[in-house]
Amino acid sequence: MSEIIIENLSRRRFLQGSAGLTLGFCLPAVAAAAAGKLGAVATVNTEINAFLKIGADNSVTVMSKHLEMGQGTYTGLATILADELDADWAHVRVEGAPADAKRYNNTFWGPSQGTGGSTAMANSWDQMRKAGAAGRAMLVSAAAKRWNVGAAEIVVRDGVVSHAGSGRKASFGELALDAAREAVPTEVKLKDPKDFRLIGKQAKRKDSAAKTNGTAQFTQDVFLPGMLVAVVAHPPQFGATVKSFDASKAKAIKGVVDVVQIPQGVAVLATDTWSAKKGRDALSVSWDDSKAFKLGSDEILAKYKEMAKKPGLIAANKGDTAKTFAGAAKVVSASFDFPYLAHAAMEPMNCVVHLKADGCEVWNGEQFQTVDQGRVAAVFGLKPEQVRLNMLYAGGSFGRRASTHSDYVMEAAHIVKAINGKAPVKLVWLREDDMRGGYYRPLFHHTLEAALDGSGKLVGWHHRLVGQSILTGSPFEAVMVKDGIDHVSVEGASNLPYAIPNLLVDLHTPTDIGVPVLWWRSVGSSHTAYSTEVFLDQVAAAMGKDPVALRLELLSEHPKHAGVLKLAAEKANWGTPLKAAPGERRGRGVAVHESFNSFVAQVAEVTVKKDGSIKVDRVVCAVDCGTAINPDNIRSQVEGAVGFALSAALSGEITLKGGRVEQGNFDGYPLLRIGDMPKVEVHIVPSSAAPTGIGEPGVPPLAPAVANAIAAATGKFLTKLPFNTTELVA
Amino acid sequence: MIKLTINGKAHQLDVAPDTPLLWALRDTLQMTGTKYGCGQALCGACTVHVDGTPVRACTTPVSAVVGRKIRTIEAVDSERVGKVVQEAWRKLDVVQCGYCQSGQIMSAVALLSQNRKPTDADIDNAMSGNLCRCATYVRVRAAIHEAAKALA
Numbered sequence: 001m002s003e004i005i006i007e008n009l010s011r012r013r014f015l016q017g018s019a020g021l022t023l024g025f026c027l028p029a030v031a032a033a034a035a036g037k038l039g040a041v042a043t044v045n046t047e048i049n050a051f052l053k054i055g056a057d058n059s060v061t062v063m064s065k066h067l068e069m070g071q072g073t074y075t076g077l078a079t080i081l082a083d084e085l086d087a088d089w090a091h092v093r094v095e096g097a098p099a100d101a102k103r104y105n106n107t108f109w110g111p112s113q114g115t116g117g118s119t120a121m122a123n124s125w126d127q128m129r130k131a132g133a134a135g136r137a138m139l140v141s142a143a144a145k146r147w148n149v150g151a152a153e154i155v156v157r158d159g160v161v162s163h164a165g166s167g168r169k170a171s172f173g174e175l176a177l178d179a180a181r182e183a184v185p186t187e188v189k190l191k192d193p194k195d196f197r198l199i200g201k202q203a204k205r206k207d208s209a210a211k212t213n214g215t216a217q218f219t220q221d222v223f224l225p226g227m228l229v230a231v232v233a234h235p236p237q238f239g240a241t242v243k244s245f246d247a248s249k250a251k252a253i254k255g256v257v258d259v260v261q262i263p264q265g266v267a268v269l270a271t272d273t274w275s276a277k278k279g280r281d282a283l284s285v286s287w288d289d290s291k292a293f294k295l296g297s298d299e300i301l302a303k304y305k306e307m308a309k310k311p312g313l314i315a316a317n318k319g320d321t322a323k324t325f326a327g328a329a330k331v332v333s334a335s336f337d338f339p340y341l342a343h344a345a346m347e348p349m350n351c352v353v354h355l356k357a358d359g360c361e362v363w364n365g366e367q368f369q370t371v372d373q374g375r376v377a378a379v380f381g382l383k384p385e386q387v388r389l390n391m392l393y394a395g396g397s398f399g400r401r402a403s404t405h406s407d408y409v410m411e412a413a414h415i416v417k418a419i420n421g422k423a424p425v426k427l428v429w430l431r432e433d434d435m436r437g438g439y440y441r442p443l444f445h446h447t448l449e450a451a452l453d454g455s456g457k458l459v460g461w462h463h464r465l466v467g468q469s470i471l472t473g474s475p476f477e478a479v480m481v482k483d484g485i486d487h488v489s490v491e492g493a494s495n496l497p498y499a500i501p502n503l504l505v506d507l508h509t510p511t512d513i514g515v516p517v518l519w520w521r522s523v524g525s526s527h528t529a530y531s532t533e534v535f536l537d538q539v540a541a542a543m544g545k546d547p548v549a550l551r552l553e554l555l556s557e558h559p560k561h562a563g564v565l566k567l568a569a570e571k572a573n574w575g576t577p578l579k580a581a582p583g584e585r586r587g588r589g590v591a592v593h594e595s596f597n598s599f600v601a602q603v604a605e606v607t608v609k610k611d612g613s614i615k616v617d618r619v620v621c622a623v624d625c626g627t628a629i630n631p632d633n634i635r636s637q638v639e640g641a642v643g644f645a646l647s648a649a650l651s652g653e654i655t656l657k658g659g660r661v662e663q664g665n666f667d668g669y670p671l672l673r674i675g676d677m678p679k680v681e682v683h684i685v686p687s688s689a690a691p692t693g694i695g696e697p698g699v700p701p702l703a704p705a706v707a708n709a710i711a712a713a714t715g716k717f718l719t720k721l722p723f724n725t726t727e728l729v730a
Numbered sequence: 731m732i733k734l735t736i737n738g739k740a741h742q743l744d745v746a747p748d749t750p751l752l753w754a755l756r757d758t759l760q761m762t763g764t765k766y767g768c769g770q771a772l773c774g775a776c777t778v779h780v781d782g783t784p785v786r787a788c789t790t791p792v793s794a795v796v797g798r799k800i801r802t803i804e805a806v807d808s809e810r811v812g813k814v815v816q817e818a819w820r821k822l823d824v825v826q827c828g829y830c831q832s833g834q835i836m837s838a839v840a841l842l843s844q845n846r847k848p849t850d851a852d853i854d855n856a857m858s859g860n861l862c863r864c865a866t867y868v869r870v871r872a873a874i875h876e877a878a879k880a881l882a
Contacts, residue, residue, distance in 0.1 A: 214763015
């Protein structure tokens, strides 16, 4: 649909004058041309500002600068804007914004557009409220002029602008063109939260209809005229390269069009996916493994255990731990092992690239616009703005599509380059490519020690971590790696909330491990919450204290942690006995953790059978994520986080042997199935604070809560993930 | 040429007989509601109905379904059970990323077509082949109960 963009100088001033709010974007030439055609265009979407278009049909289109990968972002952003606009929710729809860091940057990330770190709502809160309120003010001004009445007398409700005195009424669509000509207000009045009509209520998801009738568009669903599908033969080890290949048998397969070498391997291009796969199966490649990484995960872990014997770089230091431990009456210690984890989104990685005469167009579940745009441009010798990115729904990501190295996007671009852009290409990773493609949650080894003084008080804590850095070598290194400490390696450990007078956290970052690593839903907290919260229960056991009581004692300066902890404990009837069937052991366990400025406590109830197998029966969650924009989506995200985290705890593990990844599909890397999904209760702490994230924070406390429940049932603390239930045989 | 009947319509497809139904649907007919997830009948994202029974299209060669009634997510609302299930999914906002949901819905419709009052155990059993990485399972269960109520 064509769009009218109207030049408006005051709007540009607003753009320049308001920090964090990129309202209004106009190219004078385009605007002039559009203005000349105004009268001729009847069914148009008028761009009120960068985030809002209003259609002549009364549709309200909210532009989402963030990727919808399941976390409810499209609905959340639209809820914020539509509330301030006083739109009719039924008329609101959401479109993915194009790549344009000037208009659509993540305001927490500076001049960079992308989705991650559970920041979508938090960084957009003020921006979307102001965009909605400005749109509302412009509609009101337009109506006031048209009706010759005072703006203060005009009321807006559910998409209708009305004036009681004169009895006049107009829909948004009727006013849109006039509204766009109004000056953008330099100041907007935001609603008093008590007047919210959508925020905090039950605004339904905007993507439910399309995702239940098969029409939702994912990258996998893109078809372009003349498009070829590429399936790539990747090296069997990270760092190996193509020595030579024989494509004669592959080319004999019906449907195979071309076979080309790219830096990432050998790509088979065909008219359809099945032919491309058959072509790849028939391909013979010999690999040069001289620079390949050849260790197994057991060897990596052994190496880390050795490194953990020596002090690392200091990430946090308070008091005097050396002296404290030297004088301790009792020392508790433990070590923890965490495997590599694959994101294993249901939609394997894929990307469509089309090189055109004047630029390049990309279709992707796009999570890192600025980074990907720059890299694709470099492949083709284009300027970044010549690369148009279409952000489609992502069939899950969990961090995978925010690739620090744009890995699969670059692969697609290189294939197009190798065929000189003669056809648009859809790169399809089959499940095995996705599972073996690296960019895993890094393998980590932790050691912990706690010192108790003569009176049994917890006075010292020493936490040492060994694992690869995610950010070193990425575009974010300069900002997020300080003095050799990658912030995301130690998050959740270096900011331990407990009041312990002497605390030391140190880190070893091996640099000779050739396995690509990446953020995996909740990043560092995916392992630090486990080691800190399970170890704290071990300390509580040594002190003879109740785990909830000990935590509350130590959280006196962290009321939000304490708040969710108390709420979860109360709702779970903490302290009351659990009934167990004959031959079964049952226990309750707790964990509390802050990640991405949100606070989550969970109480898990677990049954352990004689054979050691476990069943998580129920998880009671309490969350404090500031203002609850969409309470039902918060519940949904936390329910899902429980399942996602439980999947990893029960069976998540990528292993390597001789540098080769041993898993390839869901037989080797099983995901949680419905029968293992516990009952989940989610309680939201009422809050009027600015919203924080909820996509990730439900993940970290789950595994430690379950482990602590297992310990309550069996006396055995599991310190290696995934759980080895043979340790629990009665 | 392979002749298939999909959602009540006859199609002639120029594909090899060993081509999985999944890729015939997606790449040849561009009926993209049915999803690729694993290629080995491990995840259920490609679930369609063949003569009313849920099957994994990724491991079903087109040659095996000639002359049989194939139904996909695109036509799931053409019968009452499908429409009710779809409505329950929307009412409870089951979806997150949505990629597996076509398969989830096809399996749920097959269950409710056979069993109008499934227990949690019946649901877990019938839905055990459908993975959801977002773990929407709490709501999948609830939506099936909701649909069963509406069908009663």
